[in-house]
Amino acid sequence: xxxxxxxxxxxxxxxxxxxxxxxxxxxxxxxxxxxxxxxxxxxxxxxxxxxxxxxxxxxxxxxxxxxxxxxxxxxxxxxxxxxxxxxxxxxxxxxxxxxxxxxxxxxxxxxxxxxxxxxxxxxxxxxxxxxxxxxxxxxxxxxxxxxxxxxxxxxxx
Numbered sequence: 593x594x595x596x597x598x599x600x601x602x603x604x605x606x607x608x609x610x611x612x613x614x615x616x617x618x619x620x621x622x623x624x625x626x627x628x629x630x631x632x633x634x635x636x637x638x639x640x641x642x643x644x645x646x647x648x649x650x651x652x653x654x655x656x657x658x659x660x661x662x663x664x665x666x667x668x669x670x671x672x673x674x675x676x677x678x679x680x681x682x683x684x685x686x687x688x689x690x691x692x693x694x695x696x697x698x699x700x701x702x703x704x705x706x707x708x709x710x711x712x713x714x715x716x717x718x719x720x721x722x723x724x725x726x727x728x729x730x731x732x733x734x735x736x737x738x739x740x741x742x743x744x745x746x747x748x749x
Contacts, residue, residue: 597638600627605638682743691741695720703727710736 596616604627610616616637621626623633635685650715673710698705702721708714720741723731731738 595723598625598627599628599634599638600632601634602630602632604629604632619627649719681744691720694718697721703731706731706736706738707734710734724734727745 625635626633698719698721700722702723
């Protein structure tokens with residue numbers, strides 16, 4: 593393989609590899625060698641410095657692997673979660689704890705209890721529980737204020 597430095601008519605310089613010198617000449621004559629910047633097919637060989645291996649120096653032992661650089665050790669553990677996400681999780685946890693401490697958990701009876709409170713059938717009180725998306729949508733359509741309580745990420749793992 594031969595690497596040529598090539599120059600187009602707009603003086604853009606680029607490199608390309610060819611199987612042989614004849615291959616470059618043939619492809620260039622057919623207009624197959626083009627400048628990647630401007631697309632010009634008028635491309636010629638540029639000034640190149642040949643790469644010749646020196647024989648007056650011994651070659652490095654290719655069988656021996658290079659010495660591995662020491663891996664720096666961390667003085668403190670590296671956090672798996674970035675600071676903004678850690679703050680968001682703390683906020684979510686605080687909201688969930690506040691709801692658990694100040695509201696009654698009614699479980700799957702949430703839609704039924706929310707309706708009773710909304711229509712004045714029972715005393716108004718803060719509640720939380722489970723509702724399917726369809727049940728929540730129906731409550732909202734009836735004008736009953738509901739809001740989802742997002743689960744903590746660790747509850748999903």
